[in-house]
Amino acid sequence: MPNISSWKDWLLFGAIFAVLMFAAPAALSDFRLNLLGKFLALAILALGIDLIWGYTGMLSLGHGVFFGIGGYCMAMYLKLQVGAAGTYQTDLPDFMTWNGLTELPWFWKPMHHFSIAMLSAILAPALCATLLGLLTFRSRVQGVYFAIITQALALVASLLLIGQQPYTGGTNGITDYKAILGFDLADNSVQKGLYIATVLALGVSYVFCRWIVRSRLGKVLGAIRDAENRLRFLGYDPVGFKVFVFAISGALAGLAGALFVPQVGIISPSNVGIVPSIEMVIWVAVGGRGTLSGAILGTVLVNAARSGFSEQFPAFWLYFLGSLFISVVLFFPDGVIGALRYARDGFEKLARRKRSAVAEFEEVI
Amino acid sequence: MPTSIIYLEGVTVSFEGFKALNNLNFIMYPGELRVVIGPNGAGKTTLLDVISGKVRPTAGRVIFGELTDLSSLREHEMAKLGIGRKFQTPSVFKALSVFENLELACHQKSKGVFATLFSKRAEREKIFAVLDEIGLADKAWMKAGSLSHGEKQWLEIGMVVIQDPRLMLIDEPVAGMTGKETEKTGALLSSLAGKHSVLVIEHDMNFVRQIARTITVLHEGTVLCEGPLEKIQNDPRVAEIYLGREHKSHASH
Numbered sequence: 001m002p003n004i005s006s007w008k009d010w011l012l013f014g015a016i017f018a019v020l021m022f023a024a025p026a027a028l029s030d031f032r033l034n035l036l037g038k039f040l041a042l043a044i045l046a047l048g049i050d051l052i053w054g055y056t057g058m059l060s061l062g063h064g065v066f067f068g069i070g071g072y073c074m075a076m077y078l079k080l081q082v083g084a085a086g087t088y089q090t091d092l093p094d095f096m097t098w099n100g101l102t103e104l105p106w107f108w109k110p111m112h113h114f115s116i117a118m119l120s121a122i123l124a125p126a127l128c129a130t131l132l133g134l135l136t137f138r139s140r141v142q143g144v145y146f147a148i149i150t151q152a153l154a155l156v157a158s159l160l161l162i163g164q165q166p167y168t169g170g171t172n173g174i175t176d177y178k179a180i181l182g183f184d185l186a187d188n189s190v191q192k193g194l195y196i197a198t199v200l201a202l203g204v205s206y207v208f209c210r211w212i213v214r215s216r217l218g219k220v221l222g223a224i225r226d227a228e229n230r231l232r233f234l235g236y237d238p239v240g241f242k243v244f245v246f247a248i249s250g251a252l253a254g255l256a257g258a259l260f261v262p263q264v265g266i267i268s269p270s271n272v273g274i275v276p277s278i279e280m281v282i283w284v285a286v287g288g289r290g291t292l293s294g295a296i297l298g299t300v301l302v303n304a305a306r307s308g309f310s311e312q313f314p315a316f317w318l319y320f321l322g323s324l325f326i327s328v329v330l331f332f333p334d335g336v337i338g339a340l341r342y343a344r345d346g347f348e349k350l351a352r353r354k355r356s357a358v359a360e361f362e363e364v365i
Numbered sequence: 366m367p368t369s370i371i372y373l374e375g376v377t378v379s380f381e382g383f384k385a386l387n388n389l390n391f392i393m394y395p396g397e398l399r400v401v402i403g404p405n406g407a408g409k410t411t412l413l414d415v416i417s418g419k420v421r422p423t424a425g426r427v428i429f430g431e432l433t434d435l436s437s438l439r440e441h442e443m444a445k446l447g448i449g450r451k452f453q454t455p456s457v458f459k460a461l462s463v464f465e466n467l468e469l470a471c472h473q474k475s476k477g478v479f480a481t482l483f484s485k486r487a488e489r490e491k492i493f494a495v496l497d498e499i500g501l502a503d504k505a506w507m508k509a510g511s512l513s514h515g516e517k518q519w520l521e522i523g524m525v526v527i528q529d530p531r532l533m534l535i536d537e538p539v540a541g542m543t544g545k546e547t548e549k550t551g552a553l554l555s556s557l558a559g560k561h562s563v564l565v566i567e568h569d570m571n572f573v574r575q576i577a578r579t580i581t582v583l584h585e586g587t588v589l590c591e592g593p594l595e596k597i598q599n600d601p602r603v604a605e606i607y608l609g610r611e612h613k614s615h616a617s618h
Contacts, residue, residue, distance in 0.1 A: 217481040219465050226458040233417060233452075234470050234528065235444035240478045 013206070020199045030188045034263060037195035039303045041259040044198075044205045046283050046295040048252030053281065054289030055213055056245050057225030058142075062150030063280050065157040066125035066250040068272035070257030072161075072168070073124065075267045076108055077117035078177035078185075085178060094176070099166035108167075114181055121258035122251045129250030133243035142228070151274055158273035173268025180262050191263065198259045202296070205252055209292050212248070221245060282325045288335025297336055368431055370395045370532055370562040371416060376425030378411055378586075385411040386422070387586035395531070398558035400565045400573050403583035404606055409566045410453060412583070413534045416564075417450045418443040430531065445476070449530030453537045453566075455517035459510030463501050463520055466509050467492045470524035491527065498553065499523040514541040522550070526557065533557065535565045539572050551575040582606075 020040070025033055045067055053059050079093045087094045092104060110116045136149055161168045168174070183190045212218055223231045224238050231238055261267050270276065279302075287298020302324070309317045332339045373391040377384060386408045393399050401409050414420035415427060418440040427435040435443060444450075457466050468487045475484060496502040499519040504512065509520060518538060525533050535554065539547040547569065555576050557563055567573055573580065573594075580597045582589040584606050590597065597603055 212482065215482050216468065216484040216487075217478065219461055219469055220481055222461050222465075223458045223469055226460050227456050229440075230452070230456045230458070231469075232440035233419075233444050233450045234524065235441050235476045236469075237439075237441045237476075241481075244478045 045256035048249035050295035064277035066253035070254030071267035073121035125250035125254035175266035288337030294337035447531035
């Protein structure tokens with residue numbers, strides 16, 4: 001059975017989880033810990049992209065939208081938490097006041113409650129993905145056409161956010177929060193709490209995704225990636241499976257957005273559009289698509305490189321990202337994890353050859 | 366007369382004016398092993414496409430078993446009804462192991478999203494029984510993509526067998542196989558007939574001689590003649606469509 005190494009995986013998972021949970025908050029400065037928390041939130045989104053792209057073979061270039069829906073839901077809650085403590089001393093969010101609104105729009109009202117905001121951050125992107133999935137997959141839209149449709153969605157969503165300034169804060173997005181669940185967001189221990197929550201959410205998301213890809217459904221996903229049309233003749237309807245995975249993927253992106261916003265302090269259309277959506281795909285490509293650990297690793301590596309780079313040479317970051325993507329595609333099509341596996345297999349082969357050579361030598365003697 | 370397993374009545378399939386099938390009538394009875402032969406372009410694969418739902422007939426009816434009209438069903442629904450298909454070019458799931466390929470084909474009743482998500486262990490015994498039958502038991506954990514051409518053919522036949530369909534559609538099972546493998550395939554398909562109905566398309570005449578009981582000859586999208594091997598071999602029209610071509614190609618040299 002190919003499951004022998006399973007306990008080793010869990011051991012490694014436990015070790016990494018413990019390091020992130022206990023060692024990182026003790027060892028890192030508040031600034032670095034906050035950065036790491038942000039990367040780990042994004043890693044949850046990368047898991048979702050890996051499910052739909054790496055495992056099922058459908059490239060989504062619109063995950064910024066699902067991330068954005070989650071992020072905006074959380075931002076609406078945080079903004080309403082500000083209450084009368086804002087610039088204009090009214091219950092209305094500041095940008096609404098200067099855009100001439102006098103009353104809170106209906107879809108903002110439920111966001112007074114944290115639980116509703118959190119639930120909609122996860123369910124609204126899932127619902128959105130389900131609808132889009134039903135429309136496209138039922139008419140057998142495949143491959144590059146799916147990518148184009150999702151990219152169009154990203155464009156439309158970011159334009160909509162910019163255009164509807166009185167309701168969404170326009171280009172500036174929603175920012176300037178004060179508190180979450182009554183705790184002061186400027187407090188370092190609150191930020192540490194958010195970091196811990198993110199690590200927990202990532203851990204649960206990882207286990208959940210692993211359960212999906214290890215189930216028979218996971219094998220169906222692999223079959224869809226390899227030969228979708230063949231699968232139909234075995235009695236499977238790929239539509240349901242694709243919609244399911246797309247919805248889960250959207251929900252994970254939404255969760256990521258909701259965790260990202262309170263740690264970063266802002267969400268704006270620049271997190272939603274085409275460029276961020278493509279960047280998200282690059283994280284997974286760099287880490288190694290089709291492996292969950294690759295998605296997480298790639299996200300942390302690329303984003304760490306980004307913050308390192310933009311501290312030193314802010315102007316060159318995009319060129320660097322572009323060349324990174326090209327070189328990964330050309331030289332390491334399976335990403336960092338693929339390269340590591342390749343190296344390990346190479347060493348094993350070498351060791352085996354050495355052993356058999358020694359055995360042969362001993363025999364001769 | 367027993368009820369037919371598959372019955373095509375006046376089926377026409379046209380692709381932008383070209384009639385791949387032309388007013389075709391075809392009938393098979395349960396447990397039968399039928400071989401369909403015919404020159405290239407005779408419509409053999411299109412016949413399987415129509416029966417398995419890949420192509421909709423432009424005109425005519427396709428009746429499966431007890432009056433199930435197939436013309437409005439989709440591929441996966443037909444597969445669930447009990448029609449299994451092996452394709453001309455072996456199409457297995459390359460990134461999955463041999464075992465997993467069979468696992469997906471198995472489990473006839475639970476092929477929905479949540480059934481697969483919460484499914485228990487695979488039916489190992491059933492899968493290994495089929496693996497023994499197709500001679501791939503020692504390669505169960507290999508990726509299907511790294512099998513040889515002949516082994517892929519075997520795997521795909523195994524995937525049809527494990528579905529336990531009422532009607533098996535087998536398109537060119539022995540292409541790329543050695544003489545010995547061909548013989549084994551013939552024996553396997555012969556043993557399946559009776560319990561299942563098997564419709565085989567094949568070019569290899571030695572193979573056809575080995576397994577054939579009733580042969581249907583297709584020509585230009587319609588049935589030219591039908592009957593036991595001797596009758597087909599002695600039919601001057603069959604010689605004409607096969608030999609006639611050869612004469613022509615000789616003449617053109």
